[in-house]
Structures are given as structure tokens and as C-alpha cells.
Amino acid sequence: MKIIADLCIVPxxxxxxxxxxIRDVRDIIEASGLVHVMHANGxxxxxxxxxxxxxxxxxxxxxxxxxxERVFCTLVFSTRTDKPQTMADKLAAIAD
Known part of the structure; x- marks a missing residue:
């Protein structure tokens, strides 16, 4: 199942x-080959x-x-089953 996720991971x-x-976290995400966009809070x-x-x-x-010794994570995600959708698609849908 395809998802668009928002990950916040806090050591x-x-x-x-x-x-x-977070630099190590970034490196792991980048090495995964998944499409991703880092922002100020995740x-x-x-x-x-x-x-x-x-x-x-x-x-x-x-x-x-x-x-x-303790990691706090939030992982929020959405799916679409009626059509394929990317992060770029979602942003394009609200562009003026």
C-alpha cells in the first residue's frame, strides 16, 4: 500500500x-531511495x-x-485508493 507519511523522530x-x-536519521532516509522532503519539524x-x-x-x-536510550516518534500517514497520489500532486492541487 502506498502512503505519504510525516515522520517526527526525537532522541x-x-x-x-x-x-x-538527526543527521544520521537523514542519511538513513536518503539511502533508502524513498522520495522524501525534510522540514523544520520532521x-x-x-x-x-x-x-x-x-x-x-x-x-x-x-x-x-x-x-x-529513549526515542519518541510520531508517524502520521495517509493513503489514496481511488488514484495514485504523490506529495507533489498534493501540493499542486492547492497551488494558485
Missing amino acids: MGVGPSVSRY TNIEGEMAAVTAVVEACCARLTELGV
């Missing part, structure tokens, strides 16, 4: 700046549900390897 207990951890990812959730699992595993 907890590592101090106020998490950018060094990352939009599109692809098959199994592939997207596998990437999220890989990100959490990497943070654990880096010594993060």
Missing part, C-alpha cells in the same frame, strides 16, 4: 540539540508502507546504536 535525554543524531516520506516503516525502524535502531 530524548541527549541534551537540547539533537542535530548530530520529514515527509512517500512509498510503500512496508518500506517506510522499515526506514523508521532503521532510524530508531541507529539512534540506539548511538547510545540514545
Whole structure:
């Protein structure tokens, strides 16, 4: 099933700046080959549900390897069964 997901992943207990951890998360998402767009509070990812959730699992595993003892994630996603839809399609639909 194709999904468009919004992932927010927060390493907890590592101090106020998490950018060094998020760089590793970004690298995993980029290496996945999935279409994605990073934004200020997370990352939009599109692809098959199994592939997207596998990437999220890989990100959490990497943070654990880096010594993060607690990870907070939100994963919100949508699907369309009546037609294929991409993130670009959704943005084009609201463009003036």
C-alpha cells in the first residue's frame, strides 16, 4: 500500500540539540531511495508502507546504536485508493 507519511523522530535525554543524531536519521532516509522532503519539524516520506516503516525502524535502531536510550516518534500517514497520489500532486492541487 502506498502512503505519504510525516515522520517526527526525537532522541530524548541527549541534551537540547539533537542535530548530530538527526543527521544520521537523514542519511538513513536518503539511502533508502524513498522520495522524501525534510522540514523544520520532521520529514515527509512517500512509498510503500512496508518500506517506510522499515526506514523508521532503521532510524530508531541507529539512534540506539548511538547510545540514545529513549526515542519518541510520531508517524502520521495517509493513503489514496481511488488514484495514485504523490506529495507533489498534493501540493499542486492547492497551488494558485
